[in-house]
Amino acid sequence: EAGVAQSPRYKIIEKRQSVAFWCNPISGHATLYWYQQILGQGPKLLIQFQNNGVVDDSQLPKDRFSAERLKGVDSTLKIQPAKLEDSAVYLCASSPLGDRVSEAFFGQGTRLTVV
Amino acid sequence: GQSLEQPSEVTAVEGAIVQINCTYQTSGFYGLSWYQQHDGGAPTFLSYNALDGLEETGRFSSFLSRSDSYGYLLLQELQMKDSASYFCAVRSSGGYQKVTFGTGTKLQVIP
Numbered sequence: 001e002a003g004v005a006q007s008p009r010y011k012i013i014e015k016r017q018s019v020a021f022w023c024n025p026i027s028g029h030a031t032l033y034w035y036q037q038i039l040g041q042g043p044k045l046l047i048q049f050q051n052n053g054v055v056d057d058s059q060l061p062k063d064r065f066s067a068e069r070l071k072g073v074d075s076t077l078k079i080q081p082a083k084l085e086d087s088a089v090y091l092c093a094s095s096p097l098g099d100r101v102s103e104a105f106f107g108q109g110t111r112l113t114v115v
Numbered sequence: 116g117q118s119l120e121q122p123s124e125v126t127a128v129e130g131a132i133v134q135i136n137c138t139y140q141t142s143g144f145y146g147l148s149w150y151q152q153h154d155g156g157a158p159t160f161l162s163y164n165a166l167d168g169l170e171e172t173g174r175f176s177s178f179l180s181r182s183d184s185y186g187y188l189l190l191q192e193l194q195m196k197d198s199a200s201y202f203c204a205v206r207s208s209g210g211y212q213k214v215t216f217g218t219g220t221k222l223q224v225i226p
Contacts, residue, residue, distance in 0.1 A: 095212075
């Protein structure tokens with residue numbers, strides 16, 4: 001089974017520029033997560049989709065971050081404009097629905113450096 | 116909201132046993148997971164506890180006490196490749212299942 005795919009793997013941009021990340025979850029997984037992981041910290045949930053609807057975006061800085069999940073499959077996360085403190089790894093994860101679900105499957109992440 | 120506490124760093128000798136503790140505060144607790152992350156890699160799932168007690172998976176075991184809001188990951192017969200960061204993560208419910216990660220414990224295995 002193919003894993004969670006993310007692109008690009010690395011991105012360097014100047015502050016105030018915009019950037020977009022793409023995620024293709026595991027086929028059939030209804031839940032998709034975007035996490036931000038700053039060096040030395042745990043992943044912080046930015047937004048969670050269930051199918052193509054947002055169920056949690058309480059920690060998403062909505063003045064600069066946006067995300068969408070097209071047709072309940074692929075997802076994009078955008079930052080506009082970027083700030084220095086946005087430098088982090090952006091991780092996408094997916095999981096199937098169900099009460100017995102215990103595991104989230106992660107992609108390799110996109111390492112963003114804002115200079 | 117949710118909060119999780121773990122030790123920031125642990126050092127242990129190859130072949131030994133190490134325990135990484137996690138205490139949590141959350142509403143709508145559903146279960147506690149453990150993930151391993153090597154430097155530059157993605158988090159990978161290790162174990163999950165929804166009920167009190169010990170779950171064993173090879174060299175790794177995980178324990179949960181719901182009444183104490185506490186869990187731990189036990190790694191036995193440590194190998195050098197076990198050097199990584201270990202995160203506990205709370206799965207909470209409330210209409211949808213949300214996974215919140217702790218700050219992580221960096222384990223260094225030394226010869």
